Amino acid sequence: MFTFPNFLIDYPQICTTFSSKQTGRQGFDQFGALTLKAIMPEEKSLTITNDSNNKKTPHVLTVAGSDSGAGAGIQADLKACAARGVYCSTVITAVTAQNTLGVQDVSILSEESVAAQLKSVLSDMRVDVVKTGMLPSITMVKILLDSLKQYPVQALVVDPVMVSTSGDVLAGPSILDTFRKDLLPMADIVTPNLKETSALLGGIQLETISDMRSAAKSLHDMGPRNVLVKGGDLPSSSDAVDIFFNGKDFYELRSSRIQTRNTHGTGCTLASCIAAELAKGSSMLSAVKVAKRYVESVLEYSKSINIGNGAQGPFDHGLKLKRSVCNSSRMQVFEPSDLFLYAVTDSKMNKKWGRSITDAVKAAIEGGATIVQLREKEGETGEFLESAKACVEICRLHNIPLLINDRVDIALACDADGVHVGQSDMPVATVRALVGPDKIIGVSCKTPEQALKAWGDGADYIGSGGVFPTNTKANNRTIGLDGLRDVCLASKIPVVAIGGINLGNAKEVMELGVVNLEGVAVVSAVFDRECVAEETRKLHDLLKESVVEKVMV
Ligand SMILES: Cc1ncc(COP(=O)(O)OP(=O)(O)O)c(N)n1
Numbered sequence: 431m432f433t434f435p436n437f438l439i440d441y442p443q444i445c446t447t448f449s450s451k452q453t454g455r456q457g458f459d460q461f462g463a464l465t466l467k468a469i470m471p472e473e474k475s476l477t478i479t480n481d482s483n484n485k486k487t488p489h490v491l492t493v494a495g496s497d498s499g500a501g502a503g504i505q506a507d508l509k510a511c512a513a514r515g516v517y518c519s520t521v522i523t524a525v526t527a528q529n530t531l532g533v534q535d536v537s538i539l540s541e542e543s544v545a546a547q548l549k550s551v552l553s554d555m556r557v558d559v560v561k562t563g564m565l566p567s568i569t570m571v572k573i574l575l576d577s578l579k580q581y582p583v584q585a586l587v588v589d590p591v592m593v594s595t596s597g598d599v600l601a602g603p604s605i606l607d608t609f610r611k612d613l614l615p616m617a618d619i620v621t622p623n624l625k626e627t628s629a630l631l632g633g634i635q636l637e638t639i640s641d642m643r644s645a646a647k648s649l650h651d652m653g654p655r656n657v658l659v660k661g662g663d664l665p666s667s668s669d670a671v672d673i674f675f676n677g678k679d680f681y682e683l684r685s686s687r688i689q690t691r692n693t694h695g696t697g698c699t700l701a702s703c704i705a706a707e708l709a710k711g712s713s714m715l716s717a718v719k720v721a722k723r724y725v726e727s728v729l730e731y732s733k734s735i736n737i738g739n740g741a742q743g744p745f746d747h748g749l750k751l752k753r754s755v756c757n758s759s760r761m762q763v764f765e766p767s768d769l770f771l772y773a774v775t776d777s778k779m780n781k782k783w784g785r786s787i788t789d790a791v792k793a794a795i796e797g798g799a800t801i802v803q804l805r806e807k808e809g810e811t812g813e814f815l816e817s818a819k820a821c822v823e824i825c826r827l828h829n830i831p832l833l834i835n836d837r838v839d840i841a842l843a844c845d846a847d848g849v850h851v852g853q854s855d856m857p858v859a860t861v862r863a864l865v866g867p868d869k870i871i872g873v874s875c876k877t878p879e880q881a882l883k884a885w886g887d888g889a890d891y892i893g894s895g896g897v898f899p900t901n902t903k904a905n906n907r908t909i910g911l912d913g914l915r916d917v918c919l920a921s922k923i924p925v926v927a928i929g930g931i932n933l934g935n936a937k938e939v940m941e942l943g944v945v946n947l948e949g950v951a952v953v954s955a956v957f958d959r960e961c962v963a964e965e966t967r968k969l970h971d972l973l974k975e976s977v978v979e980k981v982m983v
């Protein structure tokens with residue numbers, strides 16, 4: 431048993447290679463060092479044997495049509511896999527001209543081209559899961575199945591695309607028989623909507639959840655190992671109810687129905703997400719549940735985006751990316767000069783002087799602080815989050831970066847501009863992975879070694895101290911001006927000095943004139959005073975006077 435990135439391998443003894451009869455395919459030996467074994471039919475994870483390489487990238491191959499509007503088809507599949515952290519290669523079966531009004535044109539690619547694309551990908555890359563969408567000809571289905579015989583994969587996810595959400599026909603009735611007789615028996619899961627279910631079952635009426643269950647059973651009889659009948663269009667239900675059937679048990683998967691016009695591509699996205707989760711090693715039921723939750727989240731998140739003038743718009747797959755990349759209204763990048771006068775709040779001092787965090791932050795900005803950190807070591811999380819949100823708004827108005835001390839969760843929740851962590855807080859590399867590439871990360875360093883590591887781990891600046899003894903931070907080792915100089919000289923990123931700095935010694939710090947030293951960070955010198963704005967202003971003026979030419983030694 432080993433832990434693979436994103437894999438939870440919890441059935442070490444179940445290492446069954448299903449017979450070709452059971453899977454419809456042959457063994458899995460072509461995976462070589464990393465051998466993915468058969469999908470267990472129920473709530474069991476894949477078993478993976480790892481001989482040498484535990485760095486394999488989960489890989490989905492989508493065989494589908496291109497959607498020029500990029501809401502569905504190949505484009506949706508790529509975005510869904512990217513959002514779920516899985517590599518996605520593509521075989522394009524048709525090029526559709528589509529927008530939010532409907533499908534204006536369909537050009538089906540030649541069968542030779544589809545065969546060549548399949549061969550290119552499958553003969554070279556280790557594909558874990560194949561997901562199919564628009565398969566516009568019987569021959570194309572056969573070419574796909576032949577390719578899978580030659581290059582077996584771990585799972586086949588079939589989204590039996592026949593009619594687009596705008597009502598346009600993407601695969602004619604002549605193909606239905608091939609779907610039933612050839613494609614479905616090879617599928618590990620088939621994910622039809624109500625119209626597709628009805629078409630596959632000869633036009634039966636589906637009006638209730640009970641009808642969906644019977645239909646799932648009938649589809650299962652055609653050979654797929656699992657069936658997900660999607661009930662998004664079921665008129666009688668206020669929730670979005672899907673029926674999952676694995677040949678033994680039925681699961682009613684419910685989610686709230688999201689009121690939005692932006693639903694174009696939900697089917698492709700759901701199937702791709704199932705494929706992505708399977709590629710990561712999930713069991714089938716868990717992949718389906720995660721996929722449904724993902725679709726629900728992205729629909730909710732992008733319910734009011736406005737792309738195109740038609741009745742049905744696309745949604746935004748990049749939920750996580752969007753949060754970290756685009757949501758921030760402070761689009762300006764971090765500048766070393768932002769560290770010039772760094773005001774770090776202190777909950778005890780605010781309490782002592784009877785001021786709120788927001789009042790403290792407003793006053794520091796009024797006095798000329800160029801960056802602010804909320805360092806709240808006590809108090810309740812919920813209350814702190816509300817104050818942090820208010821401080822973010824204040825700082826955005828003044829275009830001043832706001833960072834949160836220690837609490838990555840609060841920084842994410844309030845969309846702060848960054849986080850400051852110490853040597854014994856969350857490691858910088860982990861913080862970077864959580865907050866994404868755009869947020870500012872500061873890290874406390876007392877030595878040149880720590881300074882180099884901070885840079886290597888992806889920090890943006892260093893806080894170095896205590897330059898002088900301080901009463902604000904208990905048991906803090908003082909490194910002095912010499913220690914600060916050593917850190918600055920070793921550093922490859924900007925440095926702000928901290929610890930016991932005040933109006934009486936700030937000039938001395940800045941007059942070190944050492945490379946990378948960009949400013950001073952202060953707590954008590956501004957916040958343990960009656961008038962925060964006035965003390966900040968005095969310090970700001972003093973720092974301006976002490977700007978000196980920087981030296982390298
Ligand atoms: C700008 C700046 N520099 C250093 C620190 C200290 O951070 P840390 O070592 O994590 O200690 P605490 O502040 O958490 O007590 C800082 N906060 N800001």
Ligand SMILES: Cc1nc(C(=O)O)sc1CCOP(=O)(O)O
Pocket residue numbers: 774874875893894895896897899900901902903906928929930931951952953954955
């Ligand atoms: C928060 C903090 N970090 C330090 C470090 O040495 O890393 S010293 C310190 C406290 C700074 O407060 P004051 O400006 O009141 O001395």
Ligand SMILES: [Mg+2]
Pocket residue numbers: 835836850851852855
């Ligand atoms: Mg800390």
